[in-house]
Amino acid sequence: MCGTDRILVNKSSNNESIPNNEAYINLDHGDPTMYESYWKEVGQKYSVTIPVFQSLSYFANIKILCWFLEPKLEEEIKRLHNIVGNAIVEDRHIVVGTGSSQLILAAFYALSDPLNELDPVNVVSAAPYYSSYPEMADFLRSRLFKWSGDARCFDKDGPYIEMVTSPNNPDGVIREPVVNRATGMLVHDLAYYWPQYTAITSPADHDIMLFTVSKCTGHAGSRIGWAIVRDEKVARKMVKFMEINTIGVSKEAQLRAANILEIISLSCQKHKPHDLENFFKYSHRLMVQRWKKLRDAAKNNELFYVPKFPHRYCKFSRDYTETYPAFAWIKCKEGIDCEKLLRRHKILTRSGRRFGSDPEYARISMLNREEEFEVFVQRLSNIHGTVNGN
Amino acid sequence: MCGTDRILVNKSSNNESIPNNEAYINLDHGDPTMYESYWKEVGQKYSVTIPVFQSLSYFANIKILCWFLEPKLEEEIKRLHNIVGNAIVEDRHIVVGTGSSQLILAAFYALSDPLNELDPVNVVSAAPYYSSYPEMADFLRSRLFKWSGDARCFDKDGPYIEMVTSPNNPDGVIREPVVNRATGMLVHDLAYYWPQYTAITSPADHDIMLFTVSKCTGHAGSRIGWAIVRDEKVARKMVKFMEINTIGVSKEAQLRAANILEIISLSCQKHKPHDLENFFKYSHRLMVQRWKKLRDAAKNNELFYVPKFPHRYCKFSRDYTETYPAFAWIKCKEGIDCEKLLRRHKILTRSGRRFGSDPEYARISMLNREEEFEVFVQRLSNIHGTVNGN
Known part of the structure; x- marks a missing residue:
């Protein structure tokens, strides 16, 4: 999972410092640190405490098929x-x-x-x-x-x-x-x-x-x-x-x-605690914002193609919505190795080859922390013109 | 790990009720619930609390080889x-x-x-x-x-x-x-x-x-x-x-x-909190007691052979000690299937065959809860005479 990438990873992957101009942004893994912001708002009162004498046994419930399931x-x-x-x-x-x-x-x-x-x-x-x-x-x-x-x-x-x-x-x-x-x-x-x-x-x-x-x-x-x-x-x-x-x-x-x-x-309950925002509404809103920023960053150049998704009716939210995937599957102009191009701009992604596809494609995680995502779209919007990505 | 044994397992495997005369004692697995007594004495003050916003990332330390090790x-x-x-x-x-x-x-x-x-x-x-x-x-x-x-x-x-x-x-x-x-x-x-x-x-x-x-x-x-x-x-x-x-x-x-x-x-420190007993002394004492009870229960019949261990100097405790294994590897008289014999007396163990050995042997966990261990030695001491274990 890490391999040689680790030497390139900025410490922001593991704490909250803002990535500097020199640091690589690692969007290779789907590390879902985007969600930290929600859980920090939820705060300490929902912490879980486990006493030292609890759960010593291998067994959780010997009466069911999956005997180790709590x-x-x-x-x-x-x-x-x-x-x-x-x-x-x-x-x-x-x-x-x-x-x-x-x-x-x-x-x-x-x-x-x-x-x-x-x-x-x-x-x-x-x-x-x-x-x-x-x-x-x-x-x-x-x-x-x-x-x-x-x-x-x-x-x-x-x-x-x-x-x-x-x-x-x-x-x-x-x-x-x-x-x-x-x-x-x-x-x-x-x-x-x-x-x-x-x-x-x-x-x-x-x-x-x-x-x-x-x-x-x-x-x-x-x-x-x-x-x-x-x-x-x-x-x-x-x-x-x-x-x-x-x-x-x-x-x-x-x-x-x-x-x-x-x-x-x-x-998700109607009568939920007033300080607890609906988790799915919160995270859906984040995904909508991020995809909009991604499309905005890519729209002014002819290098990247960002996929579009149909609207469907969501029975949970009772509204129509697009798909806002956890990864952006970006296609570059023909002949350009997307992963290599982005790497030169200090954005680490995963090459399309790894997914049984072409090197014109790269997979980009949309779930990193906010400050990393912002640097990513900033860098993406600065990539212009015709580039030889190979 | 469970298989068909589960239907025979008394609920005491998972809570603290005392096994009754009808219930099987499950000493097949090495489920180390013996240690609960120590940890209950240690009590609540050493509980661990994990906030909801902690440890979202896959990564624990990207700077080391084992990047997921805390x-x-x-x-x-x-x-x-x-x-x-x-x-x-x-x-x-x-x-x-x-x-x-x-x-x-x-x-x-x-x-x-x-x-x-x-x-x-x-x-x-x-x-x-x-x-x-x-x-x-x-x-x-x-x-x-x-x-x-x-x-x-x-x-x-x-x-x-x-x-x-x-x-x-x-x-x-x-x-x-x-x-x-x-x-x-x-x-x-x-x-x-x-x-x-x-x-x-x-x-x-x-x-x-x-x-x-x-x-x-x-x-x-x-x-x-x-x-x-x-x-x-x-x-x-x-x-x-x-x-x-x-x-x-x-x-x-x-x-x-x-x-x-x-x-x-x-x-284990010299200047430890006064209410915290040395863990290894506590558990060593328990093991010594259990092995003595096991030997006492087996000594009055000619069916079971309980192995002996040499004394060695322990540099940690600065004293000589035997080995007090987590399992008793019991041998029955020749021709007796030890696991079957014990099963007839409502003691579930693991047959020697499973360890590449003979059915005269059975492995018995010494790490169950105290009340189960007591019922086990009681039952063992009641097995007498010449028995056909096959």
């Missing part, structure tokens, strides 16, 4: 989905994970292992796809599953797993499966299906749906994700993966995540 | 090892993990991937070995590494990874590597090398050493382990594993673990 977290996950209306949770199994990354691996394992295939099950996703999928599928060189690239080019026989990311990372597009064969198994990565990013058009209802607090609330450091799973056998096998991999998930992180989801649900 | 946790890990004298930490890399389970997998990956071997690297450990090693090595059917059984029978060529668990799980024996070839790579699992369990004879100084709060402080629910790694490349590769697997480790769990290790270090 009951309070399960309750708050279900409550929030019901309030937002973005996923069906009734009669589904909740499996908690150390971030949704671990749950993606758990899903690969749970779907492939019982098949007893001679060859690894193919894992595909339509390009541009989340840049970590290939590495996640292949890093242990498993004989259970392997990365097989762009779902649109997939022409092999046999069972396959298709990752359906919607809204999509990197490009924010609302997606459906593209292979559509009887032998397919679907994993819906819905990390960004929240009202600050896109219209909630209906509650998602798929076999395996993945969510994470990182992109919902901004608490990436907690490493809490959850899967909503229809089939009990699949859920049980995902739990098995979690047992072997990490013997469950940190109780402290679960307890704080439960607390944070509870605050968000509270903030 | 600086405070690193500091407290090093301080405690220096106080206890059980491991060299100077000029070593600390890699934090979601429990030591994740670090075992990270070590397999870090040691095998760079070799680019055609065949998977063999993973071995001398029997009786920790029952999870085979499954951890094999569950994803990796082409990088595979389980190859008892290290004492290992006769293959090529590179291999030997797990050296000392004191050993399940039998508490102090161990050295047994294969001893130039192509070997060692991982020392030192989860139980703490003064409550065994004499600290010298600071361990190996290439990769694994520790976990679960068995040191009793906070298994936190899922915090750490590796002390000599070689930078290996440490970097382990960090890479953590990135792909879970994008780091929960910050809340790290912050609480740091807090807990700090309390333990404080409790």
Whole structure:
């Protein structure tokens, strides 16, 4: 995740000093520090306190399938989905994970292992796809599953797993499966299906749906994700993966995540505390402002193409809205390597190549702290003319 | 970890009701709830409070190799090892993990991937070995590494990874590597090398050493382990594993673990707070008492053999001590299946078979809550005569 970039990263990535002219702005990762401003306004009174004698045991609830899931977290996950209306949770199994990354691996394992295939099950996703999928599928060189690239080019026989990311990372597009064969198994990565990013058009209802607090609330450091799973056998096998991999998930992180989801649900109530702003309204407003600034910065030059999104009716906000993705998927004029061009202007992004796409594209995080975002749009607006980005 | 046992587990595994005559006592897992009594005495004043706006970022310290490691946790890990004298930490890399389970997998990956071997690297450990090693090595059917059984029978060529668990799980024996070839790579699992369990004879100084709060402080629910790694490349590769697997480790769990290790270090000081008992003295005393009760319960029948351990000088306590392992590795008379026999007496344990050993053996957790332990020794003392355990 870091690699050699670290030497270039300005200390503002980890504290609040304002980036200076010399410092690189790191918009490579989707580090959601934008949300700090909301949580600072919420303030100390919603802190979570964990006594030293609490949660010593491996077990959280031995009566349920996912025995390491804190009951309070399960309750708050279900409550929030019901309030937002973005996923069906009734009669589904909740499996908690150390971030949704671990749950993606758990899903690969749970779907492939019982098949007893001679060859690894193919894992595909339509390009541009989340840049970590290939590495996640292949890093242990498993004989259970392997990365097989762009779902649109997939022409092999046999069972396959298709990752359906919607809204999509990197490009924010609302997606459906593209292979559509009887032998397919679907994993819906819905990390960004929240009202600050896109219209909630209906509650998602798929076999395996993945969510994470990182992109919902901004608490990436907690490493809490959850899967909503229809089939009990699949859920049980995902739990098995979690047992072997990490013997469950940190109780402290679960307890704080439960607390944070509870605050968000509270903030959505009609009769909420007067000093608690609706979380999704607040963060939607921020996203609208940022996308406007990005479009303004790019509109006066012919180098960058910023994608447009359709208006859809959001049942949560009861209003029409565009999609305001967590990442901007920017295209440069043909022949220009977008990531390299931006790097020369001290903006670190992720090249389109990493997403199975072309180097004309780059993915730019829209979720950094305000002062970093401001420097980014300032620098972007200063890039003019015809440039050789290679 | 749970499986079908769950239906048999008395609710006392998760709260404090006293087990009744009908309930099974679950001593299968090493759930370290024994330590609750110490932490309840420590009480509320050492609770950790985490504000809602803290630790949103994925990053903890971008200046170090293990960028997701909280600086405070690193500091407290090093301080405690220096106080206890059980491991060299100077000029070593600390890699934090979601429990030591994740670090075992990270070590397999870090040691095998760079070799680019055609065949998977063999993973071995001398029997009786920790029952999870085979499954951890094999569950994803990796082409990088595979389980190859008892290290004492290992006769293959090529590179291999030997797990050296000392004191050993399940039998508490102090161990050295047994294969001893130039192509070997060692991982020392030192989860139980703490003064409550065994004499600290010298600071361990190996290439990769694994520790976990679960068995040191009793906070298994936190899922915090750490590796002390000599070689930078290996440490970097382990960090890479953590990135792909879970994008780091929960910050809340790290912050609480740091807090807990700090309390333990404080409790070991000469000028400690008067109401804070030395943690290791307290827990060593508990272990001595429990092992005495176990031996008393077993001494009047000829069915069970309870192992004995040599006295060694402990540099931490400045006194001679036996080993008082976290598990009792009990042997029944020949022909008796120990796990089945105990199960008939409503004591759930783990069969010797699971550790690459014989069914005459069973592993019994010594770390359950006091009331469960008391019922266990009571039941054990009531088992008499010649029994067919099969």
